[in-house]
Amino acid sequence: QVQLVESGGGLVQTGGSLRLSCAASGSTSRRCTMAWFRQDPGKEREFVAAITWTGAPAYSNSVKGRFTISRDNAKNTVYLQMNSLKPEDTAVYYCASDSFGQTALWSIATSPMDYWGQGTRVTVSS
Numbered sequence: 001q002v003q004l005v006e007s008g009g010g011l012v013q014t015g016g017s018l019r020l021s022c023a024a025s026g027s028t029s030r031r032c033t034m035a036w037f038r039q040d041p042g043k044e045r046e047f048v049a050a051i052t053w054t055g056a057p058a059y060s061n062s063v064k065g066r067f068t069i070s071r072d073n074a075k076n077t078v079y080l081q082m083n084s085l086k087p088e089d090t091a092v093y094y095c096a097s098d099s100f101g102q103t104a105l106w107s108i109a110t111s112p113m114d115y116w117g118q119g120t121r122v123t124v125s126s
Contacts, residue, residue, distance in 0.1 A: 002026040002115040004095045009120030012085055016124070020080040022095030022117060031101040034071060034078040035108055038091035038122075047109035048093070049080060058105040063089075085124045092119040 008020040022034065035050035049069040050058045057069050066085075071078040078095065096113035103111045 002028050002097065002099075004097060004115055004117035006093065006095045006117045006120040009093060009122045011123045011125065013125050014086060016085050017081070017083045018085065018122060020082065020093055020095075020120060020122075022078045022080075024076040024078075024097060024115075028076050028097075029100045030073050030076075032097045032099060033101050033103045033105070033108065034095065034097045035113065036069065036078075036080050036093055037096060038089075038093045039119075040091040043091075045094075046091075050103075050105060050108040051078060052105065053101055056105060058108055060109070082122070085122075087124045087126045090122060090124050092121050094119045 003025045004022055006022045012018055031053045033052050036048040037045050038048050039045040047060050051069045051071050066083050068081040095117040097115045099114045
């Protein structure tokens with residue numbers, strides 16, 4: 001079993017920055033693809049960003065150019081640097097991973113992920 005624990009959420013003003021972290025533990029595979037999704041109450045869950053174990057990234061159009069995903073395989077941790085935050089970025093951000101990198105980046109937005117964290121809330125005030 002794999003456990004994912006997110007941290008780094010909080011309240012920030014428009015234009016500000018936050019860095020989210022997701023630490024994986026348990027029976028993790030270093031080859032897993034890891035991703036961030038977000039969901040605001042009353043809305044559908046939305047893909048944000050993903051990264052393969054080799055470091056290849058993918059982003060949704062809504063965050064491209066503002067968010068950067070990275071990972072430290074030695075620490076089993078993935079990060080999401082969020083800059084130029086907007087009120088519409090307000091949501092609970094969830095970390096997710098597949099089991100062994102079987103998810104293609106081109107399909108990550110709609111593919112089922114195997115493991116999910118509990119989420120960390122990000123609130124951007126206007």
